[in-house]
Amino acid sequence: MATSDVAPAEGKRIEERDAVVIRFCGDSGDGMQLAGTQMTNVSAVFGNDVSTLPDFPAEIRAPAGSLAGVSGFQLHFSSNDIFTPGDEVDTLVAMNPAALKTNIADLKRGGTLIVNSNSFERGDLKKAGYESNPLDDEDLLAPFDVHKVEMTRLSRDAVEGLGLSLSASDLCKNFFALGLVYWLYERDATPTREWVAQKFAKKPDIAEANLRALQGGQNFGVSTGSFRVHYRVPPAKLAPGTYRKITGNEALAIGLATAAKLAERPLFYAGYPITPASDILHELSRLKHFGVRTFQAEDEIAAMSAAVGAAFAGEFAISASSGPGICLKGEAMGLGVMTELPMVIIDVQRGGPSTGLPTKTEQSDLMLAMFGRNGESPLPIVAAATPGDCFWMAQEALRIAVEFMTPVILLSDGYIANGAEPWRVPKVEDLVPIIVEHPTELNSEDGYLPYLRDERLVRPWCRAGTPGLMHRIGGLEKSDGSGNVDYDPNNHEHMSHVRAQKVANVAEAIPEQDVFGAQEGDLLLLSWGGTFGAVRQAVKTLSEQGRSVGHAHLRYLNPFPRNLEELLGRFGTVLVAELNLGQLVQLIRSKFLVDARQYNKIQGKPFQVSELIEVIESHL
Amino acid sequence: MTTELPVLTPKDFGSDQELRWCPRCGDYSILAQFKKLLPTLGIPKEDFMVVSGIGCSSRFPYYVDTYGFHSIHGRAPAIATGIKGVRPDLQVWVITGDGDGLSIGGNHLMHAIRRNVNLKIILFNNQIYGLTKGQYSPTSPVGKRTKSTPLGSIDNPLSPLSVAIGSEATFVARSVDVDTKHLSKILERAAHHQGTAFIEVYQDCNVFNSGAFYYASKKGIKEENIVYLEHGKPLIFGTDRDKGIRVNEGNRPEVVKLGNGITEDDLLFHDEEAEEPSLAFMLGRMRHPEFPEPVGVLRSVERPAYDVALDEQVTESIERKGPGDLEELFCSGDTWTVT
Numbered sequence: 009m010a011t012s013d014v015a016p017a018e019g020k021r022i023e024e025r026d027a028v029v030i031r032f033c034g035d036s037g038d039g040m041q042l043a044g045t046q047m048t049n050v051s052a053v054f055g056n057d058v059s060t061l062p063d064f065p066a067e068i069r070a071p072a073g074s075l076a077g078v079s080g081f082q083l084h085f086s087s088n089d090i091f092t093p094g095d096e097v098d099t100l101v102a103m104n105p106a107a108l109k110t111n112i113a114d115l116k117r118g119g120t121l122i123v124n125s126n127s128f129e130r131g132d133l134k135k136a137g138y139e140s141n142p143l144d145d146e147d148l149l150a151p152f153d154v155h156k157v158e159m160t161r162l163s164r165d166a167v168e169g170l171g172l173s174l175s176a177s178d179l180c181k182n183f184f185a186l187g188l189v190y191w192l193y194e195r196d197a198t199p200t201r202e203w204v205a206q207k208f209a210k211k212p213d214i215a216e217a218n219l220r221a222l223q224g225g226q227n228f229g230v231s232t233g234s235f236r237v238h239y240r241v242p243p244a245k246l247a248p249g250t251y252r253k254i255t256g257n258e259a260l261a262i263g264l265a266t267a268a269k270l271a272e273r274p275l276f277y278a279g280y281p282i283t284p285a286s287d288i289l290h291e292l293s294r295l296k297h298f299g300v301r302t303f304q305a306e307d308e309i310a311a312m313s314a315a316v317g318a319a320f321a322g323e324f325a326i327s328a329s330s331g332p333g334i335c336l337k338g339e340a341m342g343l344g345v346m347t348e349l350p351m352v353i354i355d356v357q358r359g360g361p362s363t364g365l366p367t368k369t370e371q372s373d374l375m376l377a378m379f380g381r382n383g384e385s386p387l388p389i390v391a392a393a394t395p396g397d398c399f400w401m402a403q404e405a406l407r408i409a410v411e412f413m414t415p416v417i418l419l420s421d422g423y424i425a426n427g428a429e430p431w432r433v434p435k436v437e438d439l440v441p442i443i444v445e446h447p448t449e450l451n452s453e454d455g456y457l458p459y460l461r462d463e464r465l466v467r468p469w470c471r472a473g474t475p476g477l478m479h480r481i482g483g484l485e486k487s488d489g490s491g492n493v494d495y496d497p498n499n500h501e502h503m504s505h506v507r508a509q510k511v512a513n514v515a516e517a518i519p520e521q522d523v524f525g526a527q528e529g530d531l532l533l534l535s536w537g538g539t540f541g542a543v544r545q546a547v548k549t550l551s552e553q554g555r556s557v558g559h560a561h562l563r564y565l566n567p568f569p570r571n572l573e574e575l576l577g578r579f580g581t582v583l584v585a586e587l588n589l590g591q592l593v594q595l596i597r598s599k600f601l602v603d604a605r606q607y608n609k610i611q612g613k614p615f616q617v618s619e620l621i622e623v624i625e626s627h628l
Numbered sequence: 629m630t631t632e633l634p635v636l637t638p639k640d641f642g643s644d645q646e647l648r649w650c651p652r653c654g655d656y657s658i659l660a661q662f663k664k665l666l667p668t669l670g671i672p673k674e675d676f677m678v679v680s681g682i683g684c685s686s687r688f689p690y691y692v693d694t695y696g697f698h699s700i701h702g703r704a705p706a707i708a709t710g711i712k713g714v715r716p717d718l719q720v721w722v723i724t725g726d727g728d729g730l731s732i733g734g735n736h737l738m739h740a741i742r743r744n745v746n747l748k749i750i751l752f753n754n755q756i757y758g759l760t761k762g763q764y765s766p767t768s769p770v771g772k773r774t775k776s777t778p779l780g781s782i783d784n785p786l787s788p789l790s791v792a793i794g795s796e797a798t799f800v801a802r803s804v805d806v807d808t809k810h811l812s813k814i815l816e817r818a819a820h821h822q823g824t825a826f827i828e829v830y831q832d833c834n835v836f837n838s839g840a841f842y843y844a845s846k847k848g849i850k851e852e853n854i855v856y857l858e859h860g861k862p863l864i865f866g867t868d869r870d871k872g873i874r875v876n877e878g879n880r881p882e883v884v885k886l887g888n889g890i891t892e893d894d895l896l897f898h899d900e901e902a903e904e905p906s907l908a909f910m911l912g913r914m915r916h917p918e919f920p921e922p923v924g925v926l927r928s929v930e931r932p933a934y935d936v937a938l939d940e941q942v943t944e945s946i947e948r949k950g951p952g953d954l955e956e957l958f959c960s961g962d963t964w965t966v967t
Contacts, residue, residue, distance in 0.1 A: 052962070052964065053963075055964060055966065247966065249966060250959065251963060251965070252958070252960075252962065262958065266957075269954055270954075274714055278713075297942075297949040297950065298951075298952030300942075301714060301942060305739075306706075306736065310703070310735070314707065316710065320695075320697055321710070325710070339703075342700075433959055436954045436955055472674075472677055472711065472715060473695070473717070473718055475672065475673075477674070478694050478695050479696075480695075482690075483699060492645070
């Protein structure tokens with residue numbers, strides 16, 4: 009990290025940094041997600057590249073002050089291109105002892121530690137399991153630049169005179185912390201001020217209190233003797249264009265609404281509340297003017313079934329969930345496979361099995377997506393690589409579904425669903441609509457044959473209500489062509505092959521796999537889904553050191569890109585890195601008979617760049 | 629411009645599929661009344677949809693030449709909700725049974741009814757699992773001996789009507805498979821109802837549960853065992869129409885004999901339009917042999933239908949915000965420009 013001295017401002021030294029990783033952590037009720045999101049906004053608007061990692065407990069409010077209730081938000085902002093929220097933390101803001109205890113290990117030596125010293129009373133310490141006050145522990149704090157700030161008292165002072173209760177005043181301390189951090193990193197608070205004004209438009213006293221606390225934090229930075237240095241991170245050199253900050257779930261919702269708008273037809277979205285997929289439902293339910301119809305079903309089964317119904321009626325149909333919900337959807341997805349109807353199923357993966365780790369990320373469900381239905385039940389699978397990529401893959405999944413008359417699974421995960429990055433806003437005229445031609449006339453002398461296939465084995469998609477084309481379909485095996493119920497042994501074998509071949513044919517309609525870094529050589533790092541950022545950064549770093557390493561990041565998992573086998577053969581070692589116990593690696597080994605190696609992590613956390621570099625080096 | 633609809637007959641709604649129900653199954657009669665009804669509704673043939681789950685009754689869509697979906701066990705109400713969610717203009721019928729609708733699909737049935745989705749749901753109640761060859765169902769009486777209850781069922785049955793009314797149904801009716809005139813009338817009423825119309829049909833499974841409803845279907849017996857409901861009319865029944873239902877001081881129904889000072893005016897007068905569903909619920913609880921069982925429309929009230937409301941929300945959103953603008957959507961929230 010380069011540093012250079014710049015002219016001092018406000019009597020204090022200012023240093024320039026390329027990149028900073030900051031983490032806000034506190035109790036679930038301390039508003040850390042909000043503080044982190046605001047810091048992300050102002051940094052993005054300022055022009056930094058940003059990458060975030062919200063990390064919160066599954067409980068809305070675990071016992072206050074407990075270790076289980078700690079909520080954190082990590083932000084990496086930079087003047088360069090970045091791919092991850094960062095491995096080590098430069099600045100840690102800890103609002104209570106529990107937050108300090110669970111996060112201090114990630115603060116790098118020499119890093120800045122800012123604590124709310126008011127919340128280190130005996131009761132707070134006890135809840136966090138501290139026998140003595142860690143703020144008095146010189147050994148613990150020696151490696152860090154420590155700032156003990158009386159945030160509770162100072163934010164109370166800041167809002168004094170507004171007539172707020174003590175508890176209401178204390179709710180403002182996240183804004184005090186935020187204000188201090190804004191000063192520390194020379195952030196322009198305007199976007200946050202505007203946000204507060206809008207958010208609390210109907211509660212002007214709360215708006216005023218938060219603004220005062222924010223200002224109080226900034227003022228404190230200027231006036232206190234505790235901070236001698238503050239920092240500047242110049243804007244990044246991103247490709248020209250208009251940018252916004254986007255999370256994966258936002259991008260999925262916007263991508264789906266875009267598909268509906270471009271095709272000028274409705275989009276039906278059926279969901280059931282589940283972490284971390286619910287935000288897609290929230291976002292889409294506000295987009296009815298795009299022709300989006302959202303349906304909050306009674307359960308996951310009904311959500312999937314309703315999507316099948318909407319597809320049979322002849323409209324774009326989507327359902328989303330996370331692992332446990334996807335299990336429940338399996339039955340109706342199988343019906344979608346049998347009836348060969350287009351629909352997209354989004355799986356925002358989280359730690360499993362069962363309820364598992366609802367708020368933590370994991371590449372848990374590739375095998376579930378591949379094989380989680382009864383019978384031979386193939387369907388295409390795609391996976392988004394980054395938050396912004398969710399926008400594109402939502403449309404791509406729908407395109408494949410409609411083009412091939414099949415359910416398609418789109419895999420996202422908790423990390424990219426909640427993580428944010430700058431997103432270059434696409435030009436509307438560059439977007440490609442999904443065009444569908446529904447039949448309006450009989451397709452044979454024997455009447456309308458719903459399973460009469462084209463050269464790619466795709467059957468027609470008839471909209472219900474089309475005169476003359478009345479037909480019946482269902483979950484029983486069908487006779488090819490007529491779609492009539494057919495139990496003939498040879499027909500079943502034929503149809504099983506046809507369904508498999510149709511999905512295999514998708515390989516011709518997706519791009520070839522590209523490789524980053526070495527195009528052939530010692531080692532190919534193979535990854536998929538939300539691990540893109542960390543893996544790409546690791547391979548980039550090693551490539552720049554001249555190592556013979558390539559990176560192939562799969563966005564198409566079934567079928568695989570048609571050149572994948574050839575590509576794997578160009579490298580001495582294939583290493584598959586996944587946040588599970590090894591799912592893609594099994595598919596690769598069984599399909600291509602490659603002696604692929606694996607690196608796995610299953611802690612509910614994303615990869616760190618440093619650990620990947622270490623692993624890759626051990627295989628070189 | 630109005631186009632003259634072609635005059636259709638029941639035959640026009642026959643499909644080319646061979647019927648595969650057992651001979652003399654009650655399903656035939658229901659199918660026949662259904663095919664008679666459709667041409668009378670003035671709806672183009674292509675605007676009908678029949679959706680079913682799994683079970684004997686769920687073969688129904690194959691035998692009607694409309695759009696049809698023979699789906700998966702218990703899910704028909706959910707699938708039909710999806711269809712109505714995008715196509716409120718279609719008339720969608722859901723065909724289900726006591727196992728399909730009340731056991732594996734109980735949740736979907738309950739919630740479709742609660743939402744008042746514009747669906748016409750016919751529940752064929754034969755008190756048995758027929759397609760899987762004779763296990764007891766959620767409507768089988770206690771003590772029922774079946775393949776899976778050789779010592780008699782110990783499960784308490786539930787009443788489809790109670791489930792429907794408890795789920796806030798706006799239209800609830802009951803009929804009997806072989807009572808073709810009555811069944812036709814009820815189907816027609818359901819077709820014209822706005823919102824979920826729920827019909828329980830007593831249906832004889834002559835293979836696995838033969839005669840379960842003889843008391844309600846056999847001429848010469850049924851007169852004593854069922855009471856036809858007519859809106860605004862007293863509840864009178866019996867071979868000689870000399871008995872009635874009166875609500876006693878404990879607010880419970882009781883069977884009384886007319887005469888000896890008891891007149892029609894003392895009887896319960898049916899009000900299918902009562903907003904408050906208690907009367908309908910009470911009627912639905914009248915069980916043979918203690919009471920004559922009511923057939924007819926128990927409840928028919930107006931409430932906005934889900935699919936219509938969903939459609940309206942979309943239309944209103946477009947009117948209020950204008951048709952969605954992608955550029956505006958992409959740039960919602962803070963944006964910045966890199967040059």
